[in-house]
Structures are given as structure tokens and as C-alpha cells.
Amino acid sequence: MSDAERIDKVLWALRIFKTRTDATDACKGGKVKIGGSNAKPSHLVKVGDVINVRKGSVTYTYRIKRALSQRVGARLVPDFAENLTPQSELDKLKAPVETFFVHRDRGLGRPTKKDRRVMDEAWEALDRNESAAPGNLTVIEDIPDDIAEKFGLTDDDLESL
DSSP: OOOOEEEEHHHHHSSSSHHHHHHHHHHHHTTEETTTEEETTTTTETTEEEEEEEEEEEEEEEEEEEEOSOOGGGGGGHHEEOOOOOOOHHHHHSSSOOOOOOOOOTTOSSOOHHHHHHHHHHHHHHHHHHHHHHOOOOOHSSSSSHHHTTOOOOHHHHOOO
């Protein structure tokens, strides 16, 4: 390599992306920045440049230490680039996914359309109860046992609401 090499080739050679096409697509998608500005795939990278790459929710930061023209082994990557990614960004990889799951028995798969409607009706019933006057539990008590069971609710849970 001369003094500079294309950013897409560098990202691929440093094993930041699995294929050069992936690196090119990331550049075109605005996920790669050099010096704070978006980098086109043909942008030339020099020794000392700081590259920011956004993959998912994490933004990785690298400083180019040595020039390279071919893909290097994983063990040699630290010789060519220094990983400057702050710990706060790396912690995002370990963050729990905040989603809501309704209890479903193992092996049941996705809810059917009918199951989905039943679950939606139960949620609406719970929402109506929250907006009702305090002490008015008639809506909660009206939830059929089979629907409550699908939500993993017991009679004790319903009484405490």
C-alpha cells in the first residue's frame, strides 16, 4: 500500500466487516465517518486517521497505525489499527433487550390470529381498568380464566389488582 488506501478496503482488511461489499454499503449508508464527516467508499485513509464505524447501536472508533493493502489475520489487526472505542459504547453490547413477552408454553410457537385478538382484548380490558375509578374492579374480574392463563395471571394476581 502506498500512503493511503480506500476506506472500504481498509475496513475489510482490518476485519471490521466480513466482506468488502458490506464495508462499501456501510460507507454509502452513512455509517462510517472520518474526522466527523461521512466517508464515501473511495475516500482515502492515511496513517493516523480516526475512523468511526456504527454497527447496530454501537459506534466503534479506530485509529490507523500502519498502512495495509491486504486482509490481515485477526491476531495482526492490533498492529495495524488501535481500537479507541469507549467502554460506554462496548457496554451497549451487553445491555438487555427491553421487550415485553407474554408467557407462552414452550413449543407453541407464534400466537395465532385468534390468540393475538384474545391477548389484545385482555390488554384493553386491563387498560380500561386503569383508567376507571378507583375500586372499580369489575373489568378485571370479567377476564375469562383461559385468557388470564395465557398471560400467566392467577386469581391472586387479579385480586391484588
